[in-house]
Amino acid sequence: MVGVGVCGSVSSIKALWETRIKRRKEEEEEEQKRRQPRGGATSRLGVGVWEDRAALARLKEKLQTEDGRLVLRIEQEQWKSLPGCLVQLSQVQEWQIHRTGLQKIPHFISSFQNLLVIDLSRNAVSEIPKQIGKLSRLRELLLSYNRIQCVPAELSDCQNLERLELAMNRDLSELPDQLRNLTRLQHLDLSMNDFSCLPDCLVALPALEWLDMGGNCLQYLPEDIHRMEKLHTLWLQRNELERLPDNISRMPSLDTLVLSSNRLKDIPPLMEDMSNLRFVNFRDNPLTLDVTLPVRKTAAEDDEDDREMFGREFMVTYIQEARKRAYAVLNMHCVNR
Numbered sequence: 269m270v271g272v273g274v275c276g277s278v279s280s281i282k283a284l285w286e287t288r289i290k291r292r293k294e295e296e297e298e299e300q301k302r303r304q305p306r307g308g309a310t311s312r313l314g315v316g317v318w319e320d321r322a323a324l325a326r327l328k329e330k331l332q333t334e335d336g337r338l339v340l341r342i343e344q345e346q347w348k349s350l351p352g353c354l355v356q357l358s359q360v361q362e363w364q365i366h367r368t369g370l371q372k373i374p375h376f377i378s379s380f381q382n383l384l385v386i387d388l389s390r391n392a393v394s395e396i397p398k399q400i401g402k403l404s405r406l407r408e409l410l411l412s413y414n415r416i417q418c419v420p421a422e423l424s425d426c427q428n429l430e431r432l433e434l435a436m437n438r439d440l441s442e443l444p445d446q447l448r449n450l451t452r453l454q455h456l457d458l459s460m461n462d463f464s465c466l467p468d469c470l471v472a473l474p475a476l477e478w479l480d481m482g483g484n485c486l487q488y489l490p491e492d493i494h495r496m497e498k499l500h501t502l503w504l505q506r507n508e509l510e511r512l513p514d515n516i517s518r519m520p521s522l523d524t525l526v527l528s529s530n531r532l533k534d535i536p537p538l539m540e541d542m543s544n545l546r547f548v549n550f551r552d553n554p555l556t557l558d559v560t561l562p563v564r565k566t567a568a569e570d571d572e573d574d575r576e577m578f579g580r581e582f583m584v585t586y587i588q589e590a591r592k593r594a595y596a597v598l599n600m601h602c603v604n605r
Contacts, residue, residue, distance in 0.1 A: 320353040327354060337361040337384065342368055348392075355379045366390050378402035389413055389433070401425035412436055412457065421446040433457040435480070448472035459483050459503065471495050482506050482526070494518035505529055505549075512536050520544065528552050528578070540587045550586075551578040557593070559586045 401422030412435035424446035460483035486507035517538035
């Protein structure tokens with residue numbers, strides 16, 4: 269009887285512990301399932317925080333002080349996008365980011381109120397965000413050799429902008445009329461794009477001094493081009509210009525005019541009186557008259573380094589020769605009468 273009692277007690281205790289162990293395992297499994305989603309999110313959040321910290325540390329290594337400015341300089345590294353943690357470096361005054369494959373200017377660009385210069389040349393940027401108009405202190409925006417197709421009207425809100433470079437974006441063919449409000453813009457590079465005419469807003473820019481529209485598809489220049497009173501340098505090489513407006517002779521500050529590789533057939537006679545024009549080039553144009561420069565007395569005076577064969581002297585000689593021939597034709601008509 270005692271043996272039976274002992275066996276019964278052992279069996280009962282064993283069954284009790286097995287039940288407790290089973291229940292404990294079930295509770296642990298339920299707790300693990302309950303914690304699984306929260307644990308995963310926390311883990312992902314933790315990874316994101318560490319990634320931001322690593323990116324920020326990497327960006328801080330790119331900071332330099334140049335001419336008293338805090339500059340973020342990244343050259344020939346892979347940065348297709350700029351991380352959000354960059355806003356922690358809002359004190360930066362200049363971005364110099366080149367050959368990185370950067371595809372997008374972040375919308376949080378408006379957080380960088382101290383920016384004076386944005387130089388993102390030679391990347392893959394396809395869009396200028398509207399938020400760029402919030403940068404009231406910005407002086408230079410350099411986006412040459414990218415993939416920009418349009419310029420937002422909001423850029424006109426950058427009232428302190430002095431230099432804008434958009435060369436070699438290829439598909440860029442127009443500018444918003446609001447850019448006429450950039451009253452301090454002095455330097456503009458639109459070369460090697462797809463412009464068929466000089467945008468009206470450019471004629472209205474009161475401070476513009478330097479303009480490059482070479483390598484476009486310009487077919488004509490505006491008749492009121494003389495309104496560009498402060499323009500001293502105008503590059504128009506490799507376009508499709510067939511004539512020049514007479515009012516180009518009324519540009520008071522123009523001293524450099526490059527017109528090589530166009531379709532010009534004549535030179536406006538009034539350009540002869542442009543005493544301010546120091547350098548001009550008409551090379552590779554199908555001009556009507558075949559004009560050669562007079563031979564100078566000494567070889568030293570005829571040095572090609574000092575004498576541009578299609579420059580100012582050529583221009584004056586061409587105009588004078590065209591005038592002589594016009595008078596000769598007129599006299600012939602008078603005699604025949």
